[in-house]
Amino acid sequence: MLPRDHRLRDSDSFRRAGRGRRAGSRTLVVHLSTPDAAGPARVGFVVSKAVGNAVARNSVKRRLRHLAREQLDTLPGAAVLVVRALPAAAGAPSAELRSDLERCLQRVMA
Template sequence: MLSTEHRLTDAATFRLVSRTGRRSASRTLVVHLALTDLSGPRVGFVVSKAVGNAVVRNRVKRRLRHLVREQLTSLPDSGALVVRALPAAGAASAAELAADLDRCLGRLLPRDAA
């Protein structure tokens, strides 16, 4: 579980990050990263009904939260990250999600921070 200070909760910041942030995509995920005026890295997740039923969506969110929690130290201090699951994420294994998240973050983060 992500602690409260690392959660991205307001819709305006979600929109800002999704529209103005740098983007990287894979088969299962689209990751947006933007620098904001928030303190500490913040992370939000978007998992729509296209991913699957409620059980599948919640499983994908739990997996993504666990994977992103391990990556928090590599994010910029004022960074906001939005991870959007694509429909293929519903059928993907935890290892596939981890590989796709690592690949996307590797493209977005500077080489010295990754």
């Protein structure tokens, strides 16, 4: 579980992250925005019905939350990260999700 102050909850923050840098892979798309404000890095997830039924969507969200928590230290301060799962994420093993997330984060932070 992500700590409370690192969770992205309001729709306006999700929209703002869409204006930042973007990188994609077979299983997910990452949007990163670095606002001028101070504060902790925050992470949000978008998993649509195209990924699968409720069980599949929640499973993907849980795995992505765990992987994103490991990456919090690498994010710049006050960054807003949105991870959007693609339909292929439902059948992908966690190792593939981890490598895709790491690769996408490297691309948007470069």
